[in-house]
Amino acid sequence: MAEGLSEKMDVSQEVEEAVEQPSPSEVESVKSGMTPQEAYEKYQFDLSSFETSEIFKYPEIYFVGENATKISGGRSLSDTSIFDTKRNNCSSFLRRDHKENRSVAIKVMKSQPRYHQQAKPEIEMLERLNKLSKAENIDVVQMYDHFEFRNHVCIVFELLSKSLRNIIDETREQGLPLHRVQEFAASIIKVLDALGRNKIMHGDLKTDNILLKQPGTSDIKLVDFGIAEYDREEQTELIQALHFRAPEVGARSGMTDQLALAMEVFGVPPPEFLKVCSRAKNFFKDGKPYVADFRSYAEYRGKAGSRNLSLVLKNCKDVHFQDFIRGCFTWDPKARLTPSQALVHPFLTNKLPNPDDTEESAFAPAAEDSQPDSPASRRTYEESRATNKRKRSGWKIDRV
Known part of the structure; x- marks a missing residue:
């Protein structure tokens, strides 16, 4: 526990990539989404080995990043540690939520079990703060969503300005x-x-x-x-x-x-x-x-x-x-x-x-x-x- 806390204090919260606003045509396609089969047939040659294996697990697909540089995977598709950062216990990214049509900040934890355990109390606290923010108008960051992706706990926040x-x-x-x-x-x-x-x-x-x-x-x-x-x-x-x-x-x-x-x-x-x-x-x-x-x-x-x-x-x-x-x-x-x-x-x-x-x-x-x-x-x-x-x-x- 102590080790996890000390590492978290050194977490870098740098935004790694700017996200441009989508064009009107992109917005329209984003709202409708695609079925996994439609997305696979249209973008199968743009999908990584990870994406090919997981795309049919989702009911709707809103974005496949066909022009993005992707990590193809290691010797096993179960080896998700290749997505971990070398330093710190998490990374922060500025990304586009194509379903909701908004820019967001995403905190991605490392894939090891102890980081999953660290994320649980943080998510519980953020859920509590979301309720308090609505009830008492407290100025704390809003958590939009949280989920697990490729064995990484991801927390989605509203996008704010400079510190x-x-x-x-x-x-x-x-x-x-x-x-x-x-x-x-x-x-x-x-x-x-x-x-x-x-x-x-x-x-x-x-x-x-x-x-x-x-x-x-x-x-x-x-x-x-x-x-x-x-x-x-x-x-x-x-x-x-x-x-x-x-x-x-x-x-x-x-x-x-x-x-x-x-x-x-x-x-x-x-x-x-x-x-x-x-x-x-x-x-x-x-x-x-x-x-x-x-x-x-x-x-x-x-x-x-x-x-x-x-x-x-x-x-x-x-x-x-x-x-x-x-x-x-x-x-x-x-x-x-x-x-x-x-x-x-x-x-x-x-x-x-x-x-x-x-x-x-x-x-x-x-x-x-x-x-x-x-x-x-x-x-x-x-x-x-x-x-x-x-x-x-x-x-x-x-x-x-």
Whole structure:
């Protein structure tokens, strides 16, 4: 199980081939389909050995790929492992659904039995999410279908646009305008809040798994639920990509550089934090960073608390944004913003100006008292935070 999870975290989700829209004549033929006998008589010389042996198993044929380059097969037609990728436990493809006349994304698992077992809980989770998406309008990827083909489990998804990571990379590390950050944050947190209410943990939340619904919008959908779990289940530590883990989990995993970056801005973790981190003694001594193990901290990072949050945020002076970031990155896991609290935070409830409509950038320095604020939203947020503090039961970390 652990081996499968670690491999799944490294799965490449690259789209391998673009699919063109069919012509009107192709669409008409696609809708009608063919009987296996009709398809065989018309395309028998274009079929591979695999296709010749399996075409009569299907009631209707919609596409045979007569111009495609095909794998003819190995010594035995039962040897479907020749279709496996050399790396990773699955591959993703952009393909055309000729029956439904739509482009789709298909996740194809390797043919070994253990990958079949891995696919079962993912499909069950996706079926559950399909129902929740319709009932509660949760922005998660929709699974259209799943089936087994040549001993490979295949999962068919709706086709979405580029990932949040792609969008950030396109800025060449310059970052996004603050109003776009606000829009993306609101969309993401709404999904997390809905998943939390239904006791579902994604397990691999990162920018690669946050995709736009359509190009040029801030509407997103969360994808890749391959290691998602229900909150009631026994948890594993092999979830969440290393660089996106919470600081207390990073301390367990030896993510010294991540801790060093956080300490530059937020200072040394309090004693309570260190007590619940099993490996803290490797990095801290008498409550202070142990430089011998914090090599990157000693060589490349500044002292704890030496960097101003505003400067880290590219000189952003928006006090609500700074407060929002502090609420997300506080050392105490029980005091961090929950999704429901974040949704009523003034940073998300007060609409920011679009720099395209104004002369100044959203990241331009501004006076603190010039930031918009809603007394009602501030009151709701403060009440939510106060309630959370009353519910806190110490520093026990229940699960990773």
